Each structure stands twice: as C-alpha cells, then as structure tokens.
Amino acid sequence: MSEPWVLHEGVPIATAQVLSHFEQLDRFRKAAPTVAHTAVVAGDPCFDRLLESAADRDLYRAALGLRDGRRLVVVNTTWGPRSLFGQQLALVERLVAELPVDDYLVAAVVHPNVGHAHGRAEVERVLAHARRGGLLLVPPFDWRAALLAADALVGDHGSVPFYAAALGVPTILATFPTDALDPESPIARFAGEAPHLVPGSSLRDQIEKAIHTYTPAEHADVTGSVTSFPGRSLELLRALFYGLLELPEPPWPATPDPVPVLHHHRQRVSPLWARVVEGRVERFPSAVDHATTPRDRAHLVVDATQPTGRAAEMADVLIRDAHEAPEGWAARAFDRLPGLTVAGLVEADRCRLRLRDGTEIVRHAAPGQDPAVLASVLYNELVSGGRHQSF
Structure with missing residues (x-):
C-alpha cells in the first residue's frame, strides 16, 4: 500500500482505498501520504461472515462428522516459496501420520494461487498419500466453514491463521518469514506472540498442548x-x-450472509495400523508410513469393503x-489369507x-465408539x- 502501488503518474488509482482497521490508516498515512485522503476504514466483510456464523459452530462440526470429541486440525498454506507448502510440504503428511484417525480429522486449506500456479491436479497429486490417509482437502472457497469448526490451526504468514486467532482458535505457526510483512502489522506482531511449531518434536504433543493451553485473551x-x-x-x-x-441505497439492511456449511462424510480409512495404549485403541493410516x-x-x-x-x-x-456381506465371507477370508487372525463384521453398534x-x-461398542476397534x-x-470372553 505504498505510493508506487497506489499512484499512476502521480494520480491516485482508486477513488477510495478501503481499510479494515484504523491502525492501517496510521500506517497508510506514513507509507502513502499523498493518497491518504482516499482512505476509508470500513471493517472486514470476510471476518463479518465468520462472526455471523460463529454461534453455529456445532452445526459446522456436525457436517464434517466431528462427533464424540473428535477434533479438527486445519493446516493452512498461503502461496509462494516462503509459504508453509514452500518450506514444509511434508508437514501435512506428518500430521496425518501422527494424529490418530479416531481422535482427529486433518483438513488442508490451500491458497487458490497455489492451484492457479501448479494446477489443482498437481495439488491433489502432492497430497494423494495424505488423502488416502483421511485428509480432507477443503475446496478453495469453503475454508471459512473449516475455520468455524476447527479445534486448532497450523499455518504461516497468510491471512487465514490471523482470522483463526481472531476467532479464538488455537493457532500455531509452522513457518513465518518475518521480513515478508510490515513489522508494524498486526499479523507480524501476532507472529511474535503465537506458538511456533518445532519440526523435530512430536506434532501430536504440540497440537494437544496448544488446544489445552492456548488462551485467546492473551x-x-x-x-x-x-x-x-x-x-x-x-x-x-x-x-x-x-x-x-x-444513487440512493436500497431500503433493506446490508447484513452478511452466513457461511455455507461444508459437508464431509467420514470415510473408513484402510489399511490402518492399530495399537492398544492403556486399554484404548489408537489407529493410524498406513498410507503415510513414510512420513x-x-x-x-x-x-x-x-x-474388506x-x-x-x-x-x-x-x-x-x-x-x-x-x-450385503456374503454368507461365509469370514471363512473364505481365512482360507485366502494365512496370516489373518481376526475377522470382524460390523453391525450397527x-x-x-x-x-x-x-x-x-460378539462385542458391543461404547457410545460413540467405532465397533471396528473391537476387532x-x-x-x-x-x-x-x-x-477373551464370549458374549
């Protein structure tokens, strides 16, 4: 927003430069004093849509299948070589690999410019292993719905992490080029306060710590x-x-539309590595073993389905x-697979x-438990x- 960007042959390009906050007005006056008279502080319509829908958080979570305490971790990248994707592309796969599928859903929010530069098919190819492991690749314009449902967000110097923090979502920065933004900007100042991801340490521990200790008021x-x-x-x-x-304004009020709900039907990830820890089953996708x-x-x-x-x-x-399981499917499975130990048929609960x-x-699942874990x-x-005991 400095003068080279807002002037053409010494004349302001725009009749009005819309700013969201008065702190921007102060910085704009310093950076472009000859154009400062065009500035208008008029808030942020994008954030207003988030505010309009924040009370319906449970609705957005239910539409993503987030029930029984399952958490949503959103990983967000802006565009360019210094973005999260540019610096830590493997982080998405690591998150999918380290967070148990029954406790967490990982969703990727990718800046549209990444798709414009490389093609949507290339984005999907890069994330193919993570998607087979249960990753939700959020459509470009549905990121707000994911943010409203999120329990934590991992991001970079883009605007989405700042919106998340403003909503009170625990926000962790995976990468942040301090010289890429005005050091006086709120986003740059937030980077100095927010927790930063430690790549070599357990991602699960860091995510859980952020969820339990993050204080938006700070x-x-x-x-x-x-x-x-x-x-x-x-x-x-x-x-x-x-x-x-x-022109005269219309007679009806100008109010923000609620954010559309993003529906996601939880897929059964297969194959999975399962282990019993302190009497509780934890399952992790095999598709990201390399991560x-x-x-x-x-x-x-x-x-088997x-x-x-x-x-x-x-x-x-x-x-x-x-x-639609055929009669005798388990017996045929044991005949075909000599290493198989347990075959489980899931029926309701x-x-x-x-x-x-x-x-x-026959064993019955606890409320909210996937009966498949009983196998x-x-x-x-x-x-x-x-x-083992027969029931």
Missing part, C-alpha cells in the same frame, strides 16, 4: 485489529459504493460392514468377531496371551 490486543467495525462492514461499504455512484517412524507393537487392519490389494496379504485383522478355528464372539481389542488380547 492475543486480544493484536487480533482485535482485524476490524474496527465488527459486524458492520457491509453496511459501511454499501453506503460508500452507493455514495460514489450518487513417520515405525509403529511399535502395532497390527495391520484392513477394511474397500479394494484391499496387497495390503490384505499382510492383514492381521480384517473388518467388513454387515451390509456391535462387532461379530470370528477366529480361524471358527470361534465367534483390534480382541487381537491384542490374543497376541498378548490374555483371555
């Missing part, structure tokens, strides 16, 4: 600079535009939804478990020498 002095007129931006902008056109260290004391779970390929030959546990010797065990519980009992 950053309110900075994040409050997102707008000087919360909820009023459209009102002010419409008055400005109609005034410039010398993390080998799983200790884990077994491989394959979903998806194309299994070679993964089935390594499966310790095979699961299948009861819907229970899992009908079969062993190689024909033993059948992993039984497998762990068998390999650890524990006893």
Whole structure:
C-alpha cells in the first residue's frame, strides 16, 4: 500500500482505498501520504461472515462428522516459496501420520494461487498419500466453514491463521518469514506472540498442548485489529459504493450472509495400523508410513469393503460392514489369507468377531465408539496371551 502501488503518474488509482482497521490508516498515512485522503476504514466483510456464523459452530462440526470429541486440525498454506507448502510440504503428511484417525480429522486449506500456479491436479497429486490417509482437502472457497469448526490451526504468514486467532482458535505457526510483512502489522506482531511449531518434536504433543493451553485473551490486543467495525462492514461499504455512484441505497439492511456449511462424510480409512495404549485403541493410516517412524507393537487392519490389494496379504485383522456381506465371507477370508487372525463384521453398534478355528464372539461398542476397534481389542488380547470372553 505504498505510493508506487497506489499512484499512476502521480494520480491516485482508486477513488477510495478501503481499510479494515484504523491502525492501517496510521500506517497508510506514513507509507502513502499523498493518497491518504482516499482512505476509508470500513471493517472486514470476510471476518463479518465468520462472526455471523460463529454461534453455529456445532452445526459446522456436525457436517464434517466431528462427533464424540473428535477434533479438527486445519493446516493452512498461503502461496509462494516462503509459504508453509514452500518450506514444509511434508508437514501435512506428518500430521496425518501422527494424529490418530479416531481422535482427529486433518483438513488442508490451500491458497487458490497455489492451484492457479501448479494446477489443482498437481495439488491433489502432492497430497494423494495424505488423502488416502483421511485428509480432507477443503475446496478453495469453503475454508471459512473449516475455520468455524476447527479445534486448532497450523499455518504461516497468510491471512487465514490471523482470522483463526481472531476467532479464538488455537493457532500455531509452522513457518513465518518475518521480513515478508510490515513489522508494524498486526499479523507480524501476532507472529511474535503465537506458538511456533518445532519440526523435530512430536506434532501430536504440540497440537494437544496448544488446544489445552492456548488462551485467546492473551492475543486480544493484536487480533482485535482485524476490524474496527465488527459486524458492520457491509453496511459501511454499501453506503460508500452507493455514495460514489450518487444513487440512493436500497431500503433493506446490508447484513452478511452466513457461511455455507461444508459437508464431509467420514470415510473408513484402510489399511490402518492399530495399537492398544492403556486399554484404548489408537489407529493410524498406513498410507503415510513414510512420513513417520515405525509403529511399535502395532497390527495391520484392513477394511474388506474397500479394494484391499496387497495390503490384505499382510492383514492381521480384517473388518467388513454387515451390509450385503456374503454368507461365509469370514471363512473364505481365512482360507485366502494365512496370516489373518481376526475377522470382524460390523453391525450397527456391535462387532461379530470370528477366529480361524471358527470361534465367534460378539462385542458391543461404547457410545460413540467405532465397533471396528473391537476387532483390534480382541487381537491384542490374543497376541498378548490374555483371555477373551464370549458374549
């Protein structure tokens, strides 16, 4: 917003330069004093849409399948070589690899300029392993819905992390080129306060720490600079535009539209590495094995309702939804797969478990629990020498 960008042959390019906060007005006057008279502070219409919808957070979470305490971690990148994608492209796969699929959904919000520069197909190719591991690649204009549902955000020096922080979402910066922004800007000042990701340390520990310890009030002095007129931006902008056109304003109020809901049907990720930790099953996608260290004391779970390929030959546990399961499917699976130990048929809130010797065990899931994990519980009992009980 300095003079070379807002003047043409010494004449202001725009009749009005719209700013969102009065702190920008102070900086604009310093950077472009001859154009300062064109500045109009009129709030932020984008943030106003987020504010309009913030009370419906539960709705946005339910539409993404975030129930029973499952958390949403949004990883956001702006564009350019100094962005998160430009500096730490593998971070997305690491997040998918290190966060258990039953406890977390990871969503990627990628700046549209990345797709414009490289092509949407290339973005999808780069994230293919993570997507097979359960990553939600958010459509370019649905990022607001993801932000409203988020439990934490990992980002860079783009605007989305600052919006997240202003909404009170725990925000961690993975990369931040301090010389890329005006050091007096709120985003640059927020970077000096916000937690920064430590690449070599456990991402899960850092995410959970941020969720439990992040205090939005600590950053309110900075994040409050997102707008000087919360909820009023459209009102002010419409008055400005109609005034410039010398036309009367419409009689109806200018109010922001709510953010459209983003629907995402949770997919059953397969294959999965599963392990029992302190009596609780944790499952991680095999598709991103290359992004993390080998799983200790884990077994491989394959979903028979998806194309299994070679993964089935390594499966310790095979699961299948009861819907349209053919008679005798478990017996045929044991005949075909000599390494298989447990076959589980998921029926509503229970899992009908079969062993190689024909033993059948029925177990019921706890409220909110995926019945498929019961097959992993039984497998762990068998390999650890524990006893299993028929129900």
